[in-house]
Amino acid sequence: MTLPNDNMTREMLAAQAHIWNHTFSYINSMSLKCAIQLGIPHIIHSHGRAMTLSDLVDALPINNNAKTLYYIFRLMHILIHGGFFNQTKVNDKEEGYLLTAASCLLIKDETLSQVHFVQRN
Template identity: 55%
Template sequence: MEEKSISELLRAKAHVWNHTLKFINSMSLKCAVELGIPDIIHSHGQPMTLSQLVMALQINPSRASNVRRLMRILVHSGFFTLQKLVGDEEGYALTEASRLLLKDSPFNESSFVLMILDHVVLKPWELVSTWLKNDAVGTFTTPFDVAHGETVWNFAAHEPRFNVLFNEAMASDGPLVSCVLRTKCREVFEGLSSLVDVGGGTGNLAKSLAETFPNLKCTVLDLPHVVAVTCKAATTCIILEGTCLSQFLLQKQFY
């Protein structure tokens, strides 16, 4: 076999392995969020050694090598950096990416990480081929239907844990989007008298716009089980239960 062909095969093999094993990065990130590693390092106030991190995590010292392997993956993924300390010691520090996982961050993305990597959301991905080969068109309209026997909306309606997790995840990018809209896109909202946030979830985005543009009448529309649990904008916005096919929307111009 020619040397060029061998090199091409090795690159192809590396490509296959890279995509096959990428889940390790995602699940390592989920583990870091569940353990609260970003907040622990942030609270420490300076780069944190492995032994300090293991102690703060209250993990058996015998697992220190496993924590080191986890952190090695997360450093490689760009969520932490490893900085030189006194002598031969090294300490873990935050990056801009891991700062988005701090509980006190106004742009906290932790709930999005936990929702996307939750077993409820991952299971449908294991059944995509089953869904595609299913001849009963209309019975299972999405892989989620195959995995759970119902739509994600119906599932969330009777599963409080997932309902809260899902809606917190959907709202997690609201603060950043709101900031961009208010600072970079003000002209879009100038002159408007009303706005409907369809699937508005917590209502935080609509609330922010209503506070920024006092003459803008904002309405948050979402499903009953969403509005009942998560909506926090009742003081500044109109809250409505319904779907995107509601008669209310057919009578209004919305953006």
């Protein structure tokens, strides 16, 4: 499609941005819901310190294989970008995940837990 003028170009770019915003909002909310269903906030909280990706995958209630490691890595990347977890150096070779204030509200047994609200949406 050729765009005849600058106004049309701006309008089409705005429309594309609008679609992307809705698409990625859905991905973000489903990633959050997935993390809660897997118990990731609780697992990291119970670990008591920064948790490496391999330790996290080992602790999850799912099959552990090379694909699982990759998918959890991608999930955690989305959640870090969303402010639900922080990443820090654990040792010379590995990064680890830490809770943020937001992810502390995603631990089921906490007083101000938001888990039920997130799971219903």
